[in-house]
Amino acid sequence: MAPVAPCLSLHASCVTWGARGLLIRGASGSGKSALALQLMAYGADLVADDQVQIWQQGRDVWARSPASEGLIEARFVGILTVAAAKETAICAIVDLDQVETERLPPKRHQALLGQQIQVFHRAEGSHFAAALIQFLKSGALDPDAKLSDANP
Numbered sequence: 001m002a003p004v005a006p007c008l009s010l011h012a013s014c015v016t017w018g019a020r021g022l023l024i025r026g027a028s029g030s031g032k033s034a035l036a037l038q039l040m041a042y043g044a045d046l047v048a049d050d051q052v053q054i055w056q057q058g059r060d061v062w063a064r065s066p067a068s069e070g071l072i073e074a075r076f077v078g079i080l081t082v083a084a085a086k087e088t089a090i091c092a093i094v095d096l097d098q099v100e101t102e103r104l105p106p107k108r109h110q111a112l113l114g115q116q117i118q119v120f121h122r123a124e125g126s127h128f129a130a131a132l133i134q135f136l137k138s139g140a141l142d143p144d145a146k147l148s149d150a151n152p
Contacts, residue, residue, distance in 0.1 A: 007053040007066075008113065014047040014063045014088065015039045017136035021047060021063055021088030023054075023112075026096030026122075033073045035094065038129035044136065045085040046072055056113040060089040092118045092135065099124065107142060 013024040013032040022039070024032045033049055040046055048065035049072040055062055064087040074080050093110060098121035109116040120132070 007055045009066060010052045010054060011050065012052045013049045013072075014052045014090070015044040016047050016085050016088035017044050017133065019089060020091040020136045022132060022136060023052065023063060023090050023093045023117075024096065025093060030096040031122075032096060034075065035096070035129060036072060037074060039133060040072075040082065042129060042133040044133060046070070046082050047085050047088050049073060054090070054113060056115065059115065061113050061115050061117060062087055063090050064088075090117055092120060094120050094122065094132065096122045098122065107140075 010023075010025070011028075012026075013036040015022050015024070015036050022044070024035055026032050036044075036046060036049060047063055048069075051066050052063050053066045065084065069086075070082050070084040072080050072082055090112070093112065100121040100123045105121070108119040108121075110119045111117075120135075122128070123131070
């Protein structure tokens with residue numbers, strides 16, 4: 001799918017699992033590439049590292065690499081080559097500048113090109129990347145729902 005609307009360039013990274021993309025944002029040095037590498041180790045595919053182009057197509061926001069397709073920075077190792085996905089629809093954003101303090105956080109959203117996209121704040125601990133992969137695989141229960149609603 002080629003972009004048909006104007007693209008916006010962001011300083012971010014992006015990975016995908018199937019057709020579900022995760023946009024990783026944060027200040028320089030916050031760990032965007034490191035989180036992308038962790039997610040890739042669990043099976044996600046890289047879409048873009050350091051620079052991401054996004055555009056709206058219908059009700060979805062799409063992401064792709066503007067250039068340097070298939071490259072990711074591994075701090076203290078170097079620039080690595082990877083087989084990268086061409087593009088993905090973004091289903092969530094990880095904001096590495098915000099630290100999660102809630103054990104079961106509320107569902108948060110942020111407007112991106114006029115679309116409301118779910119947002120996760122950075123979580124301390126080794127489980128964060130694994131939890132994001134599981135979210136990409138099958139979503140998450142609405143925090144307002146009862147656990148009994150999820151297991152009929």
